[in-house]
Amino acid sequence: MTPTLESLATCFQGLLPAQFFTCSADGVPNAAYLSHVDYVDASHVALSFQFFNKSRRNIAENPRAMVMVPDPDTGQGWCLRLRYVRSETSGPLFDRMALRIEAIASYCGLKGIFKLRAADVYEVLGIEAAPEETGLAPVDSQGRARASREANPIFTITALQDLASRLHGADSLEALVDSILEGLDTSFGFKHSMMLVPTEEEGVLVTIATRGYAEDGAGAEVRHGEGIGGLVAEARKPIRVSGLMRGMLYALAMHKAARATSPAAPVRRIALPGLPNPESQLGVPLLVRGELVGVLCLESEVPYRFHEEDKASIELLGSYLAIAIQNVQWQEREAEASQTTTESPAPPSPVPGSTPGPPTRGIVYYEGDDAILVDDEYLIRGLPARILWRLLRVRETTGREEFTNRELRLDKSLQLPEWKDNLESRLLLLRRRLDEKRPDIRIVPRGRGRFALQVTAPLTLTTRE
Amino acid sequence: MIDPSLACFLEEGLGIHLGVSDAGLEPQGARAIAATVDADGAHLTVYLATVAAARLRPALQSNGRVAVSFGRPIDDRACQVKGELVGISDADAGARPAIEAQWQGYLTNLAQIGIPRAVFAGWTMWPATAIRLRVTALFEQTPGPDAGARLP
Numbered sequence: 040m041t042p043t044l045e046s047l048a049t050c051f052q053g054l055l056p057a058q059f060f061t062c063s064a065d066g067v068p069n070a071a072y073l074s075h076v077d078y079v080d081a082s083h084v085a086l087s088f089q090f091f092n093k094s095r096r097n098i099a100e101n102p103r104a105m106v107m108v109p110d111p112d113t114g115q116g117w118c119l120r121l122r123y124v125r126s127e128t129s130g131p132l133f134d135r136m137a138l139r140i141e142a143i144a145s146y147c148g149l150k151g152i153f154k155l156r157a158a159d160v161y162e163v164l165g166i167e168a169a170p171e172e173t174g175l176a177p178v179d180s181q182g183r184a185r186a187s188r189e190a191n192p193i194f195t196i197t198a199l200q201d202l203a204s205r206l207h208g209a210d211s212l213e214a215l216v217d218s219i220l221e222g223l224d225t226s227f228g229f230k231h232s233m234m235l236v237p238t239e240e241e242g243v244l245v246t247i248a249t250r251g252y253a254e255d256g257a258g259a260e261v262r263h264g265e266g267i268g269g270l271v272a273e274a275r276k277p278i279r280v281s282g283l284m285r286g287m288l289y290a291l292a293m294h295k296a297a298r299a300t301s302p303a304a305p306v307r308r309i310a311l312p313g314l315p316n317p318e319s320q321l322g323v324p325l326l327v328r329g330e331l332v333g334v335l336c337l338e339s340e341v342p343y344r345f346h347e348e349d350k351a352s353i354e355l356l357g358s359y360l361a362i363a364i365q366n367v368q369w370q371e372r373e374a375e376a377s378q379t380t381t382e383s384p385a386p387p388s389p390v391p392g393s394t395p396g397p398p399t400r401g402i403v404y405y406e407g408d409d410a411i412l413v414d415d416e417y418l419i420r421g422l423p424a425r426i427l428w429r430l431l432r433v434r435e436t437t438g439r440e441e442f443t444n445r446e447l448r449l450d451k452s453l454q455l456p457e458w459k460d461n462l463e464s465r466l467l468l469l470r471r472r473l474d475e476k477r478p479d480i481r482i483v484p485r486g487r488g489r490f491a492l493q494v495t496a497p498l499t500l501t502t503r504e
Numbered sequence: 505m506i507d508p509s510l511a512c513f514l515e516e517g518l519g520i521h522l523g524v525s526d527a528g529l530e531p532q533g534a535r536a537i538a539a540t541v542d543a544d545g546a547h548l549t550v551y552l553a554t555v556a557a558a559r560l561r562p563a564l565q566s567n568g569r570v571a572v573s574f575g576r577p578i579d580d581r582a583c584q585v586k587g588e589l590v591g592i593s594d595a596d597a598g599a600r601p602a603i604e605a606q607w608q609g610y611l612t613n614l615a616q617i618g619i620p621r622a623v624f625a626g627w628t629m630w631p632a633t634a635i636r637l638r639v640t641a642l643f644e645q646t647p648g649p650d651a652g653a654r655l656p
Binding site for chain 1: 519521522523524525527529530531532533534535552553555556559567569570571572573575577580582584586614619622623624625626627628643645647648649651652
């Protein structure tokens with residue numbers, strides 16, 4: 040029985056290289072590797088066009104072609120007889136293919152070096168099994184037979200109910216983002232995840248929560264267009280990358296070749312928490328009425344972890360999560376409206392020369408960089424740095440240790456954005472960063488819209504240009 | 505002419521595909537399993553599972569022009585050999601150990617990029633057919649701007 044193109048979806052993830060056969064008008068055949076074959080619809084596929092090469096010239100003379108794609112799950116090879124139809128240089132198909140190339144290049148630190156010139160669309164005239172590439176039962180990454188996705192679905196009603204119940208129980212932004220990542224792990228099996236939110240700086244995201252990594256990573260920043268998170272934020276579209284290692288090898292091979300002719304190829308790695316060798320990545324924008332609330336990124340060491348239905352389900356879930364995040368921020372803001380500042384005395388300062396206490400922390404706020412260093416080690420920058428500096432100064436001058444979100448909002452010196460200041464996420468980020476780096480300075484929630492600054496070491500505060 | 509250094513690369517156990525086209529200019533192709541270069545560097549023998557060779561045989565015999573791509577999965581180094589058909593024959597049993605060694609080398613290469621060997625357990629290697637070519641041109645195919653450039 041001839042398979043449908045839809046049933047070959049796993050072949051179009053780039054896990055195994057495809058082979059492209061063309062022929063010139065005078066009958067000279069050409070065989071070449073292809074970086075990417077993409078599913079378009081029930082009777083069309085798209086091939087990535089990045090370089091002018093013999094295949095492309097042949098197609099201009101003779102639109103017939105054949106592509107061989109192996110199924111990475113079963114090993115079955117498929118021969119697709121094709122006829123060139125058109126090239127797309129914009130639109131959803133082009134964007135999707137270009138984003139995949141950009142995501143891989145960005146992961147290698149080679150963003151902007153490789154460009155998709157066009158998504159070449161071909162009509163599929165026939166599909167035949169390659170007899171030399173006979174398939175077996177699907178196997179997992181360790182080569183063990185695995186159950187089909189249909190027999191073992193991930194997004195079950197039970198799993199969704201479990202996640203929903205976790206989210207309903209979350210009464211703060213912190214509890215909510217932790218519930219989301221924990222739920223994605225325990226209910227759906229997505230072990231490695233992170234959430235990023237936009238900062239007050241245009242085009243910059245910051246990590247506020249992670250799960251499954253050795254480092255917490257709170258505070259790690261990424262610019263729009265960098266890595267999968269930055270690309271998702273820039274494009275405001277979900278991005279799924281499978282076979283990342285293969286894609287990276289391909290990108291690095293191209294880079295090596297390109298560098299021989301063009302010396303201006305920077306190599307840079309993005310300092311974000313992540314798996315050392317990810318094979319699959321999925322990033323979805325968390326959007327509410329077009330506003331980017333955050334970006335959710337999932338990673339896996341399994342080459343084909345995120346299937347098409349996962350992307351669709353997570354994208355749908357992303358809208359729900361975005362609304363939940365926005366709602367909890369509004370709830371916190373409403374609650375804080377009724378709060379008043381509570382004065383409380385500072386704890387007694389350690390007396391020099393008495394019982395040995397913790398060492399004095401030297402905290403320096405660099406006005407020019409808008410950043411705080413503790414004992415010469417970078418802690419945080421931007422709005423969270425200004426907030427911490429204000430809290431520490433108030434504590435030093437008045438002894439007060441209890442604060443409200445409302446008073447921060449009213450403090451013009453903090454330069455919070457007038458509209459949608461995302462204060463809660465900045466406080467969460469600051470709290471996590473302190474917990475990770477400076478546990479002797481802590482921000483402890485005291486109910487909605489209120490928190491305490493707890494300091495257990497003597498501090499010296501210095502401002503520098 | 506395939507120089508000794510390139511011959512070593514072609515024989516180390518790579519992903520090999522053989523492309524042909526029939527009289528109606530319909531391109532066809534199949535996976536090959538091994539290749540050997542003659543000492544003169546002017547001839548190449550490509551081995552295909554016989555089930556694959558059978559599919560290409562009519563086009564091979566009607567056109568005779570052949571393209572063979574070679575790619576190493578671990579770093580995507582690749583090249584293409586263009587040639588003209590000299591002959592088709594059953595692979596000699598004596599050649600089987602060398603063919604199998606190349607095939608295993610390729611599977612090891614795939615395993616190094618995370619593709620489990622079990623995925624390819626069903627791929628056919630033997631009986632094989634030997635397709636002997638006279639080399640007419642060599643091309644760089646490593647991805648990048650130089651892909652397609654003629655090799656000396």
